[in-house]
Amino acid sequence: MPANRFNGFTDYGIGIGLRIPHYDHILTKKPVVDWFEIISENFMIDAGRPLRVLDQILDQYRVVQHGVSMYFGSADPLSREHLRRLKTLVKRTKTPWLSDHLCWGSVDGTYTHDLLPMPYTFEAARLTARKIREVRDYLEVPVCVENVSSYAEYHVSEMTEWEFLTEVAEAADCGILLDVNNIYVSSFNHRFNPMDYVENVPHHRVAQIHIAGHSKYRKYVLDTHDHPVIDPVWKLYEAAIRRCGPTATLLEWDDHIPSFEEVHAEALKAERFLRTVADSRAASVAAAKGQLVLP
Numbered sequence: 001m002p003a004n005r006f007n008g009f010t011d012y013g014i015g016i017g018l019r020i021p022h023y024d025h026i027l028t029k030k031p032v033v034d035w036f037e038i039i040s041e042n043f044m045i046d047a048g049r050p051l052r053v054l055d056q057i058l059d060q061y062r063v064v065q066h067g068v069s070m071y072f073g074s075a076d077p078l079s080r081e082h083l084r085r086l087k088t089l090v091k092r093t094k095t096p097w098l099s100d101h102l103c104w105g106s107v108d109g110t111y112t113h114d115l116l117p118m119p120y121t122f123e124a125a126r127l128t129a130r131k132i133r134e135v136r137d138y139l140e141v142p143v144c145v146e147n148v149s150s151y152a153e154y155h156v157s158e159m160t161e162w163e164f165l166t167e168v169a170e171a172a173d174c175g176i177l178l179d180v181n182n183i184y185v186s187s188f189n190h191r192f193n194p195m196d197y198v199e200n201v202p203h204h205r206v207a208q209i210h211i212a213g214h215s216k217y218r219k220y221v222l223d224t225h226d227h228p229v230i231d232p233v234w235k236l237y238e239a240a241i242r243r244c245g246p247t248a249t250l251l252e253w254d255d256h257i258p259s260f261e262e263v264h265a266e267a268l269k270a271e272r273f274l275r276t277v278a279d280s281r282a283a284s285v286a287a288a289k290g291q292l293v294l295p
């Protein structure tokens with residue numbers, strides 16, 4: 001782990017999203033998995049089977065919470081009831097950090113249930129950072145913001161998306177969940193170089209990386225999480241871990257979900273890139289010391 005890793009975020013290895021079709025397989029076969037990511041909103045209930053399953057998973061695996069409805073970028077105040085329920089779950093899972101998206105999705109209490117892109121302005125960054133700090137202080141757990149995939153941009157934007165993400169993360173003093181598939185999707189739709197994004201985020205704040213598949217259409221790319229990861233996204237992943245160091249990595253697969261083994265095997269492809277990066281780091285350290293590294 002790089003010495004400059006922000007806030008003690010630990011590399012937990014390679015995880016996959018916990019999804020209902022895999023419950024029985026996981027509970028009966030007990031596969032070796034580094035960690036699972038859960039969607040917090042699926043477990044913010046008082047009782048029932050989801051919580052019983054979660055408790056069994058928690059007995060054997062590390063679980064990290066990921067949310068889809070905090071809407072850090074909405075002008076609406078935070079929902080106290082949502083935060084109260086979320087805190088109950090945070091205590092249950094002992095999640096080492098909690099992530100949600102850098103987006104907006106509600107107006108005057110009406111929710112879109114979509115992760116809508118933000119105008120990249122300094123004012124929006126300031127307000128968003130204030131809400132992230134509020135959430136972290138209330139939940140008493142480190143918070144990471146995730147870049148979303150997008151299909152629209154605003155004329156009022158004053159900076160690039162990666163500058164906006166940086167502005168928010170620095171002002172909030174929070175972590176980043178870097179979704180390299182989302183970077184690819186947005187770079188295709190908005191015609192920017194995805195490597196510029198990966199190179200220019202504050203690497204020491206990246207606590208976690210998302211990888212996923214998407215669907216390609218003639219004029220745009222849609223973030224569907226229903227395919228294997230494509231090579232250009234693996235290239236972005238490799239570039240990200242070269243700069244951030246080995247980082248907790250999570251494969252998202254949310255639609256047309258194949259067998260547990262297939263999803264896990266796709267996630268474990270990340271190992272090849274982690275090894276390459278580790279080898280080249282060892283080689284450059286050895287070169288700096290004037291030693292010869294044998295293959």
Ligand SMILES: [Fe+2]
Nearest residue numbers: 146179210252
């Ligand atoms: Fe993601």
